[in-house]
Amino acid sequence: MLLFGLLGKSPWQAVSMFFVEPLASKRGVAEVLLKATPLALCAVGLSLAFRANVWNIGAEGQLIAGSIAAAAVALAGAGSGGWLVVAAIVAAAAGGMAWASVTAWLRDRFNANEILVSLMLVYVAQLLLSYVVHGPMKDPAGFGFPQSPMFDRAARLPLLLDGTRLHVGSLLALAAAAAAWLVLARSVIGFQLRVAGLAPRAARYAGFSSRRVLWTTLLVSGALAGIAGGAEVAGPMDS
Numbered sequence: 001m002l003l004f005g006l007l008g009k010s011p012w013q014a015v016s017m018f019f020v021e022p023l024a025s026k027r028g029v030a031e032v033l034l035k036a037t038p039l040a041l042c043a044v045g046l047s048l049a050f051r052a053n054v055w056n057i058g059a060e061g062q063l064i065a066g067s068i069a070a071a072a073v074a075l076a077g078a079g080s081g082g083w084l085v086v087a088a089i090v091a092a093a094a095g096g097m098a099w100a101s102v103t104a105w106l107r108d109r110f111n112a113n114e115i116l117v118s119l120m121l122v123y124v125a126q127l128l129l130s131y132v133v134h135g136p137m138k139d140p141a142g143f144g145f146p147q148s149p150m151f152d153r154a155a156r157l158p159l160l161l162d163g164t165r166l167h168v169g170s171l172l173a174l175a176a177a178a179a180a181w182l183v184l185a186r187s188v189i190g191f192q193l194r195v196a197g198l199a200p201r202a203a204r205y206a207g208f209s210s211r212r213v214l215w216t217t218l219l220v221s222g223a224l225a226g227i228a229g230g231a232e233v234a235g236p237m238d239s
């Protein structure tokens with residue numbers, strides 16, 4: 001508010017534009033929830049890793065890998081039935097897990113710093129995305145634009161609210177958050193993750209496998225980031 005006031009603009013109008021107007025209509029609320037969905041999915045996965053003191057900084061790369069995998073399945077299964085969107089989301093999770101497994105393997109095998117590895121892999125994923133939309137997945141009828149062909153309706157997530165773009169991916173984010181809470185608060189593996197993050201020496205003394213914690217957290221966070229990417233590409237077009 002101070003910044004806008006110094007610029008000679010109305011501070012209250014700025015606050016209203018940022019915090020009130022986006023929630024003043026059904027479409028506005030739907031757009032906020034739509035944008036929050038991939039962020040929430042990535043955040044849930046990263047929270048599990050961070051709780052175990054595993055610093056996965058490459059969620060964006062895992063999201064991209066998941067979106068590429070989902071797009072490949074959606075395009076390969078064109079003309080199939082309603083199972084296609086499920087297959088695309090499963091492929092997205094597998095793509096995210098595969099991308100995260102590179103970080104897990106390098107940390108496990110060579111003790112490479114997972115912060116640097118996961119972060120650098122984001123740039124590799126961006127280059128891979130640029131390659132596929134300029135090459136194997138490029139739309140031959142796209143007038144040269146770097147984009148894939150349009151997906152069949154069967155490969156798109158169903159809408160939650162008519163007249164908006166909000167799809168059932170937002171429910172996946174809520175389910176993931178609830179499942180993560182249950183795992184951390186009510187399960188043995190959640191207890192192991194918390195102990196590994198808060199007291200690594202105590203975790204080793206208790207016989208908890210640091211390798212299992214590393215692989216579990218990175219693969220789960222990669223899978224959720226991949227699902228976020230799959231939900232992005234499988235979301236419905238503007239209604």
